[in-house]
Amino acid sequence: MTDSDAIIVRGVTHHFGNGESARQVLGNICVHIPRGQVIIMTGPSGSGKTTLLTLIGALRSLQQGSIGFYGTELRGLSLQQQVGVRRNIGFIFQAHNLFESLTARQNVHMALELHALTPHEKQRRAEQLLSDLGLAQRMDYLPGRLSGGQRQRVAIARALANNPALILADEPTAALDKDTSRDVINLLKRLAGEHQSTVLIVTHDNRIMDAADRIINLTDGVISSDVEVKRTMYICQFIKNCPVFQGMSLGDLTEVAQHMESRHFAAGAEIIRQGDAGDRFYLMHSGAVSVMVRRDGVATRVAELKSGEFFGEVALLRDEPRNATVTAVTDVETFSLTKDQFLAALRNHKSFEEQMAGTLFIR
Amino acid sequence: MHLVVTAWRMLVHNRPRLLLSCLSIAFAVIIMFMQMGFFNGLNDSQANLARILDADLVMSHRDKDNLKSTEEFSRKRWRQALAAPGVESGSYLYASASYWWNPQDGSRNRLLVLGIDPDNPGLILPGANAPLQSLRQPGTIFYDRRSRKELGSVTVGTGATLGQTRVRVAGLFELGANFSYEGHVVAGTDTYFRIFSQRDPQRLADRISLGLLRLQPGADTAAVSRQLLESLPGDFTVMTRAQLEAREKAYTTRATPVGIIFGLGLLVALVIGIIICHQLLFNEIQDHLRQFATLKAIGYQARHLYLIVTSEALLLSVLGFLPGLAATLGLYWAIERLSEIVMYLSPGRVLFILCLTLLMGVASAALALRQVIRLDPAELF
Numbered sequence: 001m002t003d004s005d006a007i008i009v010r011g012v013t014h015h016f017g018n019g020e021s022a023r024q025v026l027g028n029i030c031v032h033i034p035r036g037q038v039i040i041m042t043g044p045s046g047s048g049k050t051t052l053l054t055l056i057g058a059l060r061s062l063q064q065g066s067i068g069f070y071g072t073e074l075r076g077l078s079l080q081q082q083v084g085v086r087r088n089i090g091f092i093f094q095a096h097n098l099f100e101s102l103t104a105r106q107n108v109h110m111a112l113e114l115h116a117l118t119p120h121e122k123q124r125r126a127e128q129l130l131s132d133l134g135l136a137q138r139m140d141y142l143p144g145r146l147s148g149g150q151r152q153r154v155a156i157a158r159a160l161a162n163n164p165a166l167i168l169a170d171e172p173t174a175a176l177d178k179d180t181s182r183d184v185i186n187l188l189k190r191l192a193g194e195h196q197s198t199v200l201i202v203t204h205d206n207r208i209m210d211a212a213d214r215i216i217n218l219t220d221g222v223i224s225s226d227v228e229v230k231r232t233m234y235i236c237q238f239i240k241n242c243p244v245f246q247g248m249s250l251g252d253l254t255e256v257a258q259h260m261e262s263r264h265f266a267a268g269a270e271i272i273r274q275g276d277a278g279d280r281f282y283l284m285h286s287g288a289v290s291v292m293v294r295r296d297g298v299a300t301r302v303a304e305l306k307s308g309e310f311f312g313e314v315a316l317l318r319d320e321p322r323n324a325t326v327t328a329v330t331d332v333e334t335f336s337l338t339k340d341q342f343l344a345a346l347r348n349h350k351s352f353e354e355q356m357a358g359t360l361f362i363r
Numbered sequence: 364m365h366l367v368v369t370a371w372r373m374l375v376h377n378r379p380r381l382l383l384s385c386l387s388i389a390f391a392v393i394i395m396f397m398q399m400g401f402f403n404g405l406n407d408s409q410a411n412l413a414r415i416l417d418a419d420l421v422m423s424h425r426d427k428d429n430l431k432s433t434e435e436f437s438r439k440r441w442r443q444a445l446a447a448p449g450v451e452s453g454s455y456l457y458a459s460a461s462y463w464w465n466p467q468d469g470s471r472n473r474l475l476v477l478g479i480d481p482d483n484p485g486l487i488l489p490g491a492n493a494p495l496q497s498l499r500q501p502g503t504i505f506y507d508r509r510s511r512k513e514l515g516s517v518t519v520g521t522g523a524t525l526g527q528t529r530v531r532v533a534g535l536f537e538l539g540a541n542f543s544y545e546g547h548v549v550a551g552t553d554t555y556f557r558i559f560s561q562r563d564p565q566r567l568a569d570r571i572s573l574g575l576l577r578l579q580p581g582a583d584t585a586a587v588s589r590q591l592l593e594s595l596p597g598d599f600t601v602m603t604r605a606q607l608e609a610r611e612k613a614y615t616t617r618a619t620p621v622g623i624i625f626g627l628g629l630l631v632a633l634v635i636g637i638i639i640c641h642q643l644l645f646n647e648i649q650d651h652l653r654q655f656a657t658l659k660a661i662g663y664q665a666r667h668l669y670l671i672v673t674s675e676a677l678l679l680s681v682l683g684f685l686p687g688l689a690a691t692l693g694l695y696w697a698i699e700r701l702s703e704i705v706m707y708l709s710p711g712r713v714l715f716i717l718c719l720t721l722l723m724g725v726a727s728a729a730l731a732l733r734q735v736i737r738l739d740p741a742e743l744f
Contacts, residue, residue: 050744059660059741080664087662093743097657101376102369113365114662158661170744202744
């Protein structure tokens with residue numbers, strides 16, 4: 001576990017029921033969630049996303065695998081210890097679940113009461129949160145006199161009350177209209193950012209997908225895709241303008257971008273060596289590399305590549321050893337695909353294949 | 364503390380339901396008060412005679428186990444006791460059952476005739492409206508105004524038939540009817556002998572029901588009793604007035620089924636109360652399942668929620684107790700009016716029912732415990 005990881009899920013498998021009737025809802029789930037990330041978990045109903053949410057939230061006991069929660073292993077915790085973990089989590093539910101008999105302020109207080117604060121501090125914190133959420137004029141209203149969006153905001157204030165390390169939200173916008181959903185999600189994101197909280201949202205709501213840093217899709221209890229939205233969008237923007245990806249549809253670009261891995265090389269580093277087996281395809285993001293071909297003991301510098309150019313494809317296409325050595329001239333950032341992903345991309349996208357076929361003749 | 368406040372806010376949020384809940388609990392409280400009231404009323408009524416005796420020590424026949432029974436002992440023994448050291452003075456009491464003919468409709472009822480020496484009565488008649496000396500006049504009696512209504516409308520000057528003797532009411536007092544007798548009259552010894560003139564006069568005069576002894580100031584009652592029992596033939600027993608009163612109450616409980624009847628009644632009322640209160644709590648929890656589960660999710664423990672539920676139960680109990688008590692006061696008053704049974708509510712008895720009501724709350728909350736423990740926040744999702 002690195003310091004930047006808030007949650008580490010390793011090999012989590014979960015069953016409901018016993019013996020013959022046992023039904024597997026999660027199979028070997030592995031996810032690393034860095035601190036401060038806003039993650040949307042989506043998938044058809046019955047895909048196990050809610051179960052995963054309750055496992056991460058220490059609301060259920062783990063059956064198999066492990067979950068590290070800010071350094072605490074959740075596997076094998078007693079119920080008492082689970083309660084202790086949950087005090088560091090803010091929960092937001094589909095229904096606001098506010099006490100109808102308590103005012104907005106009192107509802108937020110319910111979450112603050114568990115923490116060792118002076119009455120004055122609690123008072124200040126509750127007022128601060130509600131003001132931040134635009135409810136300064138509604139603090140002493142009962143939920144019955146608030147709109148749906150206002151109620152959900154009170155629920156968010158309650159979830160944020162104890163500065164939670166993690167916020168777990170289950171369909172937080174299901175009951176809200178489009179504009180209110182946006183407001184609520186933006187508020188949640190902003191406050192989470194201010195409080196350095198990690199946010200995990202389970203939702204079907206397509207209207208809020210773009211708020212996520214990362215979207216994890218669960219199907220039949222396994223992760224079917226795990227997309228870092230921002231990075232993918234950034235890579236997409238970049239490769240769209242690279243000649244090699246010319247003519248590829250945005251959807252195809254996105255898929256390629258999803259599989260691209262950022263690789264950094266210091267000036268002078270050898271990125272690929274002539275004669276080695278080919279394992280990766282590289283796209284230059286920034287910096288410069290030189291391409292050297294050694295033939296009969298003589299090394300000839302054949303090219304210098306810059307941002308937007310690529311290398312490493314020939315060995316993959318022909319299934320041959322590397323035909324040149326590529327060395328970083330300056331510090332270099334690349335986006336890289338593994339051989340399998342590269343070949344898959346080739347198979348799937350006609351235009352990419354054509355572009356690549358062309359390169360074989362050039363080089 | 365904030366949990367108790369929360370419980371209170373949850374309760375008062377829904378006013379109509381709170382009102383209904385309070386009334387349900389008040390209902391159970393009233394039933395408990397009634398059962399206790401009847402029980403105490405009968406005991407109190409039964410022991411009323413002991414309370415009006417003007418004596419430090421009371422002598423009675425050895426086998427007389429309650430004041431309503433007819434065992435009598437010789438006045439000679441009492442006279443001997445008067446001479447014992449520590450005894451200052453004394454008086455005696457005749458008592459015998461007779462029939463009273465209703466002066467209005469001629470119906471017949473059993474009552475207890477007490478015979479006293481008008482100059483040395485040994486009784487302090489509560490609410491007496493004339494001096495007991497007026498009983499010197501033969502053929503006059505004092506009538507217990509709180510005798511049962513069936514005895515007729517009686518006031519000073521009313522003439523009536525007691526057994527086969529005509530008597531005239533010279534004064535009234537207030538004692539109250541009981542299980543054994545519909546009422547009481549007090550007569551001077553001369554009148555008493557006349558009423559029971561068909562009995563052997565010598566024996567009638569000798570056999571007294573109670574011997575009443577007043578001790579010299581500072582005398583040790585226990586020592587005097589011991590002394591009396593040791594020095595005199597053992598056909599009598601002696602006890603203090605407080606002991607006598609306690610025995611009278613215990614006798615009713617022991618010798619009659621009232622203890623069992625009303626004890627069970629009280630228990631049933633308590634159980635009804637627990638069921639009512641549990642039903643109220645059940646609904647209350649059922650309506651707040653999501654809220655409670657949310658609290659559990661964010662780190663509250665079952666005991667916190669349990670504290671909320673118990674607080675609700677106790678608050679409801681107290682809120683139901685108050686109107687229950689108010690209604691009880693009214694009902695007690697009405698019952699006393701209608702039945703002449705003493706329905707007396709001492710602070711101790713109010714406290715007793717309050718404790719039972721709180722017990723009811725705690726017990727019903729205990730029944731709801733499982734409901735709270737079973738709440739699984741994972742099911743919120």
